[in-house]
Amino acid sequence: ELDSRVAENAIFMMQIFSFIYFFFFLFLGKKIVELMGAKGEVLAIGSDYISILAFIFLTMGTGIAVGAVFNGLGRTWPVMVISISKLLLNIFLNWLLIFGQWGFPELGVAGSALGTVISEILGNIALFTIILNSSKLNVRIMGILRPSVKIMKRIVQVGFPVGIEYILWSTGNAA
Numbered sequence: 001e002l003d004s005r006v007a008e009n010a011i012f013m014m015q016i017f018s019f020i021y022f023f024f025f026l027f028l029g030k031k032i033v034e035l036m037g038a039k040g041e042v043l044a045i046g047s048d049y050i051s052i053l054a055f056i057f058l059t060m061g062t063g064i065a066v067g068a069v070f071n072g073l074g075r076t077w078p079v080m081v082i083s084i085s086k087l088l089l090n091i092f093l094n095w096l097l098i099f100g101q102w103g104f105p106e107l108g109v110a111g112s113a114l115g116t117v118i119s120e121i122l123g124n125i126a127l128f129t130i131i132l133n134s135s136k137l138n139v140r141i142m143g144i145l146r147p148s149v150k151i152m153k154r155i156v157q158v159g160f161p162v163g164i165e166y167i168l169w170s171t172g173n174a175a
Helices: 002-035 040-072 076-099 109-132 141-145 149-174
Strands: none
Touching (some): 040 109
16 A cells, blocks of 8 residues: 555656756756757757757656656566567657658657657556556555655655766766
8 A cells, every 4th residue: 555655746746846847847948958069050950859858857856756666566577568568669650750751741840859759658547547556555646646745755865866866977977
């Protein structure tokens, strides 16, 4: 029961952060591309790409939380299978939408963003469906919508150092 409540609270909290990221990139994506020094056509294409890619965040928090729950419980197969499926679907959709195959319009860079968004959202929905139907966990939508402050505080205590480590690692690799 506690594992289920932790999972529900983690999904709720990660989805809140995910919505914040969605609005940030949707409305400030162009500014980010400008800060990176893009101008002219690169700025226009990059802005369009980020505006489309922002929609990934509509489900990303749920996908990250569910993946972490499964990995923490040692149930790594669902995450692996969904990750491989997302990758293959992304490759196919990018080919379809970038180059306009099988009657689809040729969308170029925007097609790449759209293919990535579709594959990520479908994969995150699939992971969410798997956890809702898990026989080992009793994750409920109503439980997600009624988070516990006590459990969320504990998640932050454990997750904050991991999050900082990940940010520092990612920043170091990007530099």
